Amino acid sequence: MAKIIGVTLSERALAGLVVDNKLASPLQCFPADEEDGAMIEMPTDGLVKMLCEQITCAAKGTSDISAVGVALPGIIRNGVVEDSPNLPQLKGARIAELLFAKLAEHGMHTTVNVINDADGMASGLAATLGKLDRLIRVWTLGIGIGYGRYPFIDGVWEGGHGTVSLDEKERYCGCGGLGHIEGIMGHRAMRLRFLDMEPEEVFEAANAGDKRCLEFKKLWHRALAAATATEIHQEGAGKFFLTGFNVRFVDLPLLRDYLQQMVKMSPLQSYSVEIVKDDAETRVIGSAVAAEQAANRA
Numbered sequence: 529m530a531k532i533i534g535v536t537l538s539e540r541a542l543a544g545l546v547v548d549n550k551l552a553s554p555l556q557c558f559p560a561d562e563e564d565g566a567m568i569e570m571p572t573d574g575l576v577k578m579l580c581e582q583i584t585c586a587a588k589g590t591s592d593i594s595a596v597g598v599a600l601p602g603i604i605r606n607g608v609v610e611d612s613p614n615l616p617q618l619k620g621a622r623i624a625e626l627l628f629a630k631l632a633e634h635g636m637h638t639t640v641n642v643i644n645d646a647d648g649m650a651s652g653l654a655a656t657l658g659k660l661d662r663l664i665r666v667w668t669l670g671i672g673i674g675y676g677r678y679p680f681i682d683g684v685w686e687g688g689h690g691t692v693s694l695d696e697k698e699r700y701c702g703c704g705g706l707g708h709i710e711g712i713m714g715h716r717a718m719r720l721r722f723l724d725m726e727p728e729e730v731f732e733a734a735n736a737g738d739k740r741c742l743e744f745k746k747l748w749h750r751a752l753a754a755a756t757a758t759e760i761h762q763e764g765a766g767k768f769f770l771t772g773f774n775v776r777f778v779d780l781p782l783l784r785d786y787l788q789q790m791v792k793m794s795p796l797q798s799y800s801v802e803i804v805k806d807d808a809e810t811r812v813i814g815s816a817v818a819a820e821q822a823a824n825r826a
């Protein structure tokens with residue numbers, strides 16, 4: 529049975545040993561407590577060193593690690609971070625090569641596979657739900673908006689930056705692009721739009737009948753429906769998962785209603801949308817599963 533170390537890096541770094549699509553060790557966490565911005569201040573070599581420590585800790589006592597899988601936010605191709613608005617110091621870093629070399633210094637000789645973190649979540653859901661033969665797509669509704677898909681194909685799918693509005697005033701996306709889904713749905717973008725209210729207050733007020741907030745609640749759901757409808761028209765119907773801390777704002781019947789208005793071709797109507805818990809374990813398993821599949825492709 530292949531023994532793989534799965535790692536995810538976002539606000540925190542988490543690492544664990546994965547065997548047969550299950551976690552086989554307690555998760556290593558850095559920093560141990562939730563600490564905003566700890567990662568963003570760490571230079572690339574510091575991040576690589578910290579990741580290496582987490583990986584060797586997770587591998588402790590296991591000698592025959594066959595691969596290491598790492599999931600990071602951003603556009604990742606061939607082991608290189610091409611862009612990462614949430615971890616800007618990593619832009620251009622040959623992260624797979626750097627980690628490979630650092631691990632070798634610690635006597636660990638293994639392949640390193642790096643993927644986008646939203647894709648890691650999609651792989652993790654495919655593995656933990658026993659659907660490794662299916663197309664899985666997942667929206668992560670958090671500070672930004674992540675869009676992940678499984679199985680692996682070569683390319684870029686920054687679905688969170690899909691354009692869902694042609695209104696020139698829709699300019700709140702973290703990437704600076706106009707009309708993006710993240711500029712409407714992302715937590716950071718919502719705080720910029722409603723400077724006087726927190727996102728939870730906006731949705732509360734919407735449900736209490738406040739006109740401006742209700743309009744926004746509709747826009748928020750139409751944005752998600754539009755982005756999902758676009759993916760359905762590009763890649764076909766199938767399963768969509770919603771995860772991330774802001775799934776608490778999702779009104780599924782409202783979302784399904786908007787989707788129905790946007791997807792009319794009958795071969796595309798066998799889609800479904802489901803909310804799932806965003807747990808660190810699924811993400812770690814996903815990075816490991818993706819690394820195992822990449823090793824088998826090589």
Ligand SMILES: [Zn+2]
Pocket residue numbers: 688689701702703704705708710711
């Ligand atoms: Zn954007």
